[in-house]
Amino acid sequence: MTPARGGYAVDVPVINVSERARREPASVWSTFLAFGVTLRRLFLSLFKGDMPTIQYPEQQRNYSERFRGTHILTVRDDGSLKCVACYMCATICPAECIYIEAGEHPNPEIEKYPRRFDIDMLRCIYCGFCVDACPEEAIILSREHHQSAYTREETIYPIEKLIARPGIDMKGPGYRPNRPFAEAKLLDRQAQTTCPYPSTAGERHPAVLYESMILKRQ
């Protein structure tokens, strides 16, 4: 193993395989050594239960909390969609996989809701831009990554499938960077009633300004 500049900007150790092969010639002994490793792993997994692999799909690994898997549409307390059909996700989506049809909500406070919200999972590239763009934290990603289906139609997820499906309960939510803001908006009444931004930086209040203008004119 000799450090060499392999065309990288920094020094990277490069392993010269043929040189190493010359230094360590193959022998019968090393072959048996390899069989020994195999036998030891066999023994360990058979009798000690020490398995380096898992029984996928019965067993599944737990992914990172920031894993970007299949989408989830979040709901309000009453079970209605949080989504207000603002089309931010459909606008930012580089794969154009989100299709929304907006409708008039009976409650004028909410005003707008998605009558249809389809995501084509075959087009989606799981970049998470839709989650970043969402002003309501209505769309988040889950840790689920199974989208195998028998037909293409099944891979277009409608609202019902985006709200609830077995995979969400099994794997849980994944990428949702706006969660702190969304929760603060909901829970922190204090933050809502007090003025969070007292003034813009270095700028005087209009009243002060007018006063100075009047003084100047006098």
Next chain:
Amino acid sequence: MPKITINDQQYEAPPGKTIIEVADEVGVQIPRYCYHPDIGVEGSCRMCLVEVEKSPKLTPACATPIADGMIVRTTTPRVQQAVRYAMEFLLLHHPIDCPVCDQSGECWLQDYYMDHARHTSRYPGTQKTQRLKAHTLGPLVKLDRERCILCTRCVRFTRNVTQTNEITVFHRGHASEIGVAGDRPFDNPYSVNVVDVCPVGALTSTDFRFKVRAWFLQGTSSICAGCSTGCNLRIDHSARALGGGAPGYSATEGTIYRTVGRRNVEVNKSWLCDEGRLSFHTMERWPRLRAAREHGSPRTVAELLPVVHQRFEAIREQYGPAAVAALGSATNTNEALFLLKKYFHNRVDFRLGDEVETYRKRQDDLLRRWDKHPNTRGALDLGLGGDLGGLRGLREMAERRQIRGMWIAFHPQLVGEDAREIVDELRRLVDALEFSVVSATHDFPWMANARIVLPMAGWAEEKGTYTNFAGRVQITARAVAPPGDARPLHLMMSELLALAGVQVSADPAAIFDWIAREVPLYADMDYDAIGPLGIVPPARPAAEIEPETEMVR
């Protein structure tokens, strides 16, 4: 002429103009909410404040007439600060519900906030005044009082333009809000114009609400085909697929989502009537004709056009040239009608009903006219009609076997219904003919007995020129693609003429050049010179030119 200096640049302008008018003409940007060139000055929004030399205070540019030697500055720190504070006050109680607001993307608050304000709100969200939201003001207009900035453009529209005075400001000071007295419906025939003039999302169109976000739309300047007035409008249509996942969504044909008035001081100022504005929905009222058919069996247009030509030639040989005629309509473009006239050797009529008698008659004091065809004047200018006697005359001739083969190009009326008599006459005409070719936009029941049915492009699907009641030649543009196999009439006619041995370009501009050479009224006209606002042909006698602007108060 007074000389006025705006931002160290000297301009000359006729006396009586205001600063903002001069600035608009020379291209100096002055922000404004309440000022609109067609509805009078209010001076309430304080956005157009400019600094005029020797004036102690900032002056509203919309309400200040120019004077000789006036020195105006629009970009000084004082002006910028004033605009900024005006914006801060306007946005003080703004709900910032841009995600659900239909104006988002074309909102003047958003634009001017980014251009001039960019402040952080000093007002906590929960203490903002809550007002009426999503209130149905009329059948076509919804009101959101939280978003309203009280520019009173809508109030002045109903006061000065329609003179119906429905919308007004109620209460005073902070409690001011717009509304209609007694909660009567706001339903005058020009009501949606208040949505156009509203600079914010306070007034939204029920028809367009939540259909699509503004930034997905692409605008195409065109002409309304609802009546002979020929109002200028912008067609907002889909620019691209709104999402690949939706089955059945086609990015190729495109959809029209709305039409918006386009300013042409000579014709319609900035206004459109509600019927004309919503007339694009007429195209969806009946099933569209997507494929050609012969005797009811499906064929393509390309293989049927030679058949049509052969049959017409055979009838001409057997019964004389007078046995073949055509019936266009005043919804066809000048180009299509001209080529129709060329192919059918002047035996072309366009009169379905009483277009010629009514095309100048007003329906009201503003824009609407009784003739619901956009190109009656153009058809008359091209010399169509003559002694054929319109639809009725052609039907009688067909029943007397004087006419045996006919091409019928039919567009439905975009505003209102086609009269029952016209549909009956058309059915009788088709039944009486030996060989009938119907090119139509929709699949109507009356053409069931036609030999050959050809799908034709409708309004907003073809390019060409219309001549409005006053003789102004204007360009109608193609915003969306015709459905299926449908083609514009001028394209089919240029192919038929090619079969007859006359080589014609299929380009409307080239056909219009031919018109300019042959039709004396359109002499010396150039298609490229028509532009977005249209021109009155220079050869037209002054006595024939109708006063157009008189229509708008």
